Amino acid sequence: MTDDRRAPDSAHARPEGASDELVAAVGRFSEALETVERARGALYEFHQLIGGAHGMLRDVVDELRSAGHGEWAERIRTELLGRNVLPGRWTFQIVEEFDDGYYRLFRDLERGVRDDTMAGRRHVYEAEWKQSLRGPRMAGYDAAP
Template sequence: MADLDQTHARPDGATDEDVAATGKLSEMLERIERARGALYEFHQLMGGADAMLDDVVDTLRAGGHREWAERISRELVGRNAIEGRWSFQIVEEFDDSYYGPLKDTERALREDLVGGRRHVFEAEMKAERRTHGHSAHSATP
């Protein structure tokens, strides 16, 4: 397609199937990026919530409720989010066991099938859907 910049143009030899497969894997990665963001949000919310327990314990102690303060301190302060893991460990395990290999595989597939180019599928869709000659539909900046 003549109106695509070299960064997004389909390289010679790349088939429709190559572009579709790399595009779909990239779309899947984008969803995992969002899931990863939610996981980091979980991590930060857990840390902040755990820190709030210090105020609960201090307030209970100040109010003469030593038994409750001790119970909450013993049972909840610093508790694992899941067995054996705080939230930072969950994030690290996800990054190491799933996210990292996915990123590496997606990059390798793009390198092999479409010369490492990103968003080839979307760039071709833009070229097909834009109104040629319309100022808000320019091919490139």
């Protein structure tokens, strides 16, 4: 009797006729997308950090004014609070432009290549790597849950 947990994962199997070079290239494209996903997370973190800093500036203005430094409070209020971080843009606009442009195109192209060459299967390269490292009847090395 075959243990189904030991069988190769068909959802990640190499499509018929796909060469090693193609599997590696598509895997590399997916890895590049994962890196862009991390960059996107950093961009959202930047967006939230700048927003948080601007929230703090409101308190700074009030505190400086209360401490008798109204001239500094006024400069911060008029020169920095609410200022664009890039010409004409707050961070929400940067995030939206990134998401609607570069990120969407990158994601769509990666998906298109994967759909066309790997039958839509994800992580074929990694699944083959996992399979190559598995030994017979080794606990904790099942092909699938």
